[in-house]
Amino acid sequence: MIIGMRSPFAVPRVRQKRRACPVRVFLFGVERQTYQGERMSGSELEKFLRSCGWEGAGFHCETDAVVAGLERVGFTCHEEARKFLGEYLGLRIDHLPALVIAGERISSWTNFDPSVVCTTRDAGVARRCTEVTDTPLFPIGADSFHLTVYSGSDGMFYAGFDSSVYQYGEDCNAMFSMMKAGIRPIALGEWTIQ
Numbered sequence: 001m002i003i004g005m006r007s008p009f010a011v012p013r014v015r016q017k018r019r020a021c022p023v024r025v026f027l028f029g030v031e032r033q034t035y036q037g038e039r040m041s042g043s044e045l046e047k048f049l050r051s052c053g054w055e056g057a058g059f060h061c062e063t064d065a066v067v068a069g070l071e072r073v074g075f076t077c078h079e080e081a082r083k084f085l086g087e088y089l090g091l092r093i094d095h096l097p098a099l100v101i102a103g104e105r106i107s108s109w110t111n112f113d114p115s116v117v118c119t120t121r122d123a124g125v126a127r128r129c130t131e132v133t134d135t136p137l138f139p140i141g142a143d144s145f146h147l148t149v150y151s152g153s154d155g156m157f158y159a160g161f162d163s164s165v166y167q168y169g170e171d172c173n174a175m176f177s178m179m180k181a182g183i184r185p186i187a188l189g190e191w192t193i194q
Contacts, residue, residue: 074123096182
């Protein structure tokens, strides 16, 4: 074979679109990363959410029973979480990444129903996650990667799994844009297991 020629057995390179990279910022004196990828416009966001079964802006879900149940086990609801659940409670989003198994596409999903984490253990984990986020957290759902998705009282969205804590967007649009693009939450750190 002549140097510089490609082998006939070489796998062709496919140019892939670059994914959005997290950008480093400092929050409370600690280096954090935030999602700086493409955000959906208002109409794109509405179209995406409606394709997932969202009723639309102005529709309000009754949240009192869910919030009361979570507060009974030790969570403390804040206004940001109540506002989010009022609009998105019960919404399930099938999103990337996805696998094709035996010819069937299996998507990841996020289900905005916090009742799946309505235990005193989960409330304790949320309090420990607060050590990393520096803001009170209230669960708003769970995803297929076993992450609990949280609303922070600072208006940002977070996720937690065991002792690992992640940021899932600085607002709803960033979180939903990350889901649509198949971008997983950005690692923030871990709380210390005692």
